[in-house]
Amino acid sequence: MAATSTPQGSVRQRHVPGASKKKDAGGISDVELEYITGKDKTKKLGAGNEREYKATFVLMTVLAFVTRFWGISHPNEVVFDEVHFGKFASYYLERTYFFDVHPPFGKLLFALMGWLVGYDGHFHFENIGDSYISNKVPYVAFRSLPALLGAMTVSVVYLIMWESGYSLPACVIAAGLILLDNAHIGQTRLILLDATLVFAMACSLLCYIKFYKLRHEPFSRKWWKWLILTGFALSCDMSTKYVGLFAFVTIGSAVAIDLWDLLDIKRPGGALNLNDFGKHFAARAFGLIIMPFIFYLFWFQVHFAILTRSGPGDDFMSPEFQETLSDNVMLQNAVTIEYYDQIVLKHKETKAYLHSHPDKYPLRYDDGRVSSQGQQVTGYPYNDTNNWWEIIPVNDDKKLGHVVRNHDLVRLRHVVTDTILLSHDVASPYYPTNQEFTTVPLDQAYGDRLQDTLFEVRIEGGKQNQEFKSVSSHFKFIHNPSKVAMWTHTTPLPDWAFKQQEINGNKQIAPSSNVWLVEDIPSVPADSPRRAKPEKKVKTLPFLRKWFELQRSMFWHNNQLTSSHPYASLPYQWPFLLRGVSFWTQNDTRQQIYFLGNPIGWWIASSVLAIYAGILAADQFSLRRGMDALDHRTRSRLYNSTGFFFLAWATHYFPFFVMGRQLFLHHYLPAHLASCLVTGSLVEFIFQTEPTETELLGSQAAAAKSGSKKGVAAVPKKHLTARERFGSQSMVPSWIAAAVILSLVAAGWYFFLPLTYGYPGLSVEEVLRRKWLGYDLHFAK
Structure with missing residues (x-):
């Protein structure tokens, strides 16, 4: 196909004579690789750009901590599902057996936090509204754990974009949408599991990206390190909630595509023999399946090792299991x-x-x-x-x-x-x-x-x-x-x-x-010798037998969560933020916590998902009609990098449509994070003008000819790389788009702030102004 004619400075040119013929596994040249990853072979973006990225990273992280920890002590009462996860932490500290449909990792973290501050587990979080102060509960310490993870999630999102080679405006947009989102803030200020889940999911994406970038150094120490860390992050995700399995689908799909490319005998990087391919397959199976499963089993081993006393979870287990618990009432009463x-x-x-x-x-x-x-x-x-x-x-x-x-x-x-x-x-x-x-x-x-x-x-x-x-x-x-x-x-x-x-x-x-x-x-009379209660010795069961029994019980009870709930919602409602969940109210002060995302941010992210799908459809239609509107570099970024983020959104969203259990808005948070990544990526695609291959090659050659040993930063201005020389002018539209988007999102965050932080109380008029769509707020009359 003939190259299309495009003006100077456009990214539409497809081939430049003299371009490097050395290609990676995906058929990407050195010049294209610099464009797609945003990294020079010898120096990351140049010293100036590096400082800008780091300074912005620090700023975003500080703001994330401020938004998550600001007023975290309010309310000083039990809120929503804190009745469950606070109670479970207390049971861990009392070593009392309990049952829950979620795996133990997230709950163990809360127990660890309680142990670190010297809490003994005396309070059982029985009712929403119970006072923490009068019961002497270190609730701020408990809430600090999800707040810490929630703040770090903003940092990880920024790093995902940075490591993927996106411009600074794109990084700021993606991280800013999470930073100023009321739903992410609300879930990370309370004793809930979703902060751990979302953080682990984000870490799995970041670690896999860093692993994939080392594909030219297979089986090196760094390659193994990021492979194992990806598996560990996936394990933590699934060990918090079973919906963490969706992250395995995301990474697994990307790995399958990667292995399929490696198997191709016509791949530009040269064919792998079947022996080498077997090594690649075995390494990924070990790092992303076997090791995560071992970590997953480890948390259950810790769970069983701590919970040695009979408790409210006994009834969910078999008599043989209950015989492994001390002071079991059931076994003492057996006749x-x-x-x-x-x-x-x-x-x-x-x-x-x-x-x-x-x-x-x-x-x-x-x-x-x-x-x-x-x-x-x-x-x-x-x-x-x-x-x-x-x-x-x-x-x-x-x-x-x-x-x-x-x-x-x-x-x-x-x-x-x-x-x-x-x-x-x-x-x-x-x-x-x-x-x-x-x-x-x-x-x-x-x-x-x-x-x-x-x-x-x-x-x-x-x-x-x-x-x-x-x-x-x-x-x-x-x-x-x-x-x-x-x-x-x-x-x-x-x-x-x-x-x-x-x-x-x-x-x-x-x-x-x-x-x-x-x-x-x-x-049988109460005083009958048959009702005598001789002291019974605590028995033991093999770990795997206990684990299999608990798994069966967890899955069964999870599938039974089908009853209606006043704040349940359906998946089609989530991207449009049609309704939220009431977490807590206080009648005297008219204060309330209503779990709700930032409507402006969610609607922008959902719109961008539709725009991305439209761009791919238009590109495929154009190619079918013999019109090529994109050069190879841009299309590779659009399909591979942005496509990976879109895949993460789809795999964390669409499976909920086939679930029969109760569903709530918080189930969309991992998918929402992925939609923010797509948003940052697509804003760069739409608004940023990149240097052509000719400019990239010319400036790269000029830099090499200068012979400087101090890197790109020391090269005279006329020999700067094209990315640096043209960067400031090419990113102006992106910065304008970022400023507009984040200004609107910040306005939405501030407007709904009283519902997220639980204060100040709102008048009837103020509540009514916030009753958008189906938001069933309290104190509206």
């Missing part, structure tokens, strides 16, 4: 179950009791299916006598004192109605594929129907002939003829069943939702 005991069965996950009452199933259900019209068997949330069942052996020999054991076949008699539990080949009310559970009178529970009343006690992880115990034996109740498991769920039955839970036979036996336990044995 061996004998035949003819009256027992109370409780579903482990929904906490419903196995229940029956004289009412019958209706003849027909709403969908027209016919029931057995047998006695209803349901799940009931409260403990009463209709939950009492007598456990009977198959032969009903009336012999007392025989212990029920694992895999025994038993029958259950409903004590109040004197009927026998039964399951048969009749569809349940809500699940046509599942069997109905009912009871039948004693005289009908023999003969042909005897088999339908037999159930196997299958203890989870139990051994052959293991004793069946109350509380500690978690078990599945398997109908012997049909091999279905007794199961329940939270969808209430209609009024004919008093909106109680359905009990049915689940053909899928493996799920943990089939697990039950015996909560009590009412027929």
